[in-house]
Amino acid sequence: MQKLRDKVRKLLADGKVAGYIGYKMVEAHPLPYFFTKDRLTEVDEAIVAPGDARYPLDKLLLQVAARYPKDAFAIQVRGCDERGLIELYKWGQLDPDQVVLVGVACPQEQADYCECPGPFPAVIDYGEKCQPVAQSKRVARVESLAGTDAFKEWLAHFGRCVKCYGCRDVCPMCFCKECSLEHPDLMSTGLVPPDTIFQLVRAIHMAGRCIDCGLCEETCPADIPLRVLYKKANALVKDLFDYETGSPTAVSPWKVLGEEATLETKPM
């Protein structure tokens, strides 16, 4: 923890960044906190949030960066947060030159719980690298079901939706000003549970964009296994287009038409 605090303190004191988005204990709760140079002593209280207390720091950074577009900021990132930042750079939402990473490696239990493909960022200031989980057992289970059984299961899940939009609001990758989930031409309005396609529309938006942080699923009051759906969407993008979400170099298949069409139409 000391190494992390020293790094943050130095960044702030040298004026490299205008602020640091991290965590602090507030009333015995680990909450996101914005540290600045003016209140440098507070950095002694900066913490790494325990595994089960995670917040969409990327999303907070988006808001801060939009308000202060000329300033650089440091941010505490796990593997997923870093993937999120990379995708946000790609989609033109943040400038990589204005973001300084303070990296945290997740413990193995967290990686196993998340079935995380990359549980540590490129820069590690706290924690040790652990083993990534390549294959999701949860996705494999649904894949093994017969079509009608899978459909029944998903329908039961979708039918519990109370349309709180929590999954969208917590999602660090949901940055659009207008949302198709609220567009009356694309989605019926005034229905609870919403249209069956509600979660599917979100799934198509998450394809090649979901960083698999899992906050949607943790937020969902109806316990809809959203993460399984989005993990599969990402796996499909990997299979079809060989695109790894959060890869620093690869270009999203949805951003370019490509030089040639590599896919064939399916036979009827």
Place this chain on the structure above:
Amino acid sequence: MGDQMFEPKILGFFCNWCTYAGADLAGVSRLQYPPNIRVIRVMCSGSVSPHHVLRAFQKGADGVLIGGCHIGDCHYLRGNYMTIKRMRFLQDLLKFIGLEEGRLHLEWISAAEGPKLAQTVRDFTAKIQNLGPSPLKRTAQAA
């Protein structure tokens, strides 16, 4: 209902430059195909968003047929590159949630392929007739 034949509702998104012209050709050639298909003419199959397909299923379509130019023949050069990416992804996603495969079909049909268009619509209609009403629709009506 009893022995009454199930008449599926099929929505077609046909590209203005190829498939729609192919449908025109099928028409003037007096080729017969089932009237279950309702066609929406779009300027490019690449302008068909997965939103439109999902919305069609929600609104009661039993099948969705997308028709575009052959690869290399796109009026906008490479619009159909995006069509195939989107639709292949959506087909696989729908399979994952357990919707029968084949309710969403993509076919490249040029302006000269009137007979292919008629045959595709005949085959697709028969296929959807076999599958029966879309379960997505049933849910929508129950709600």
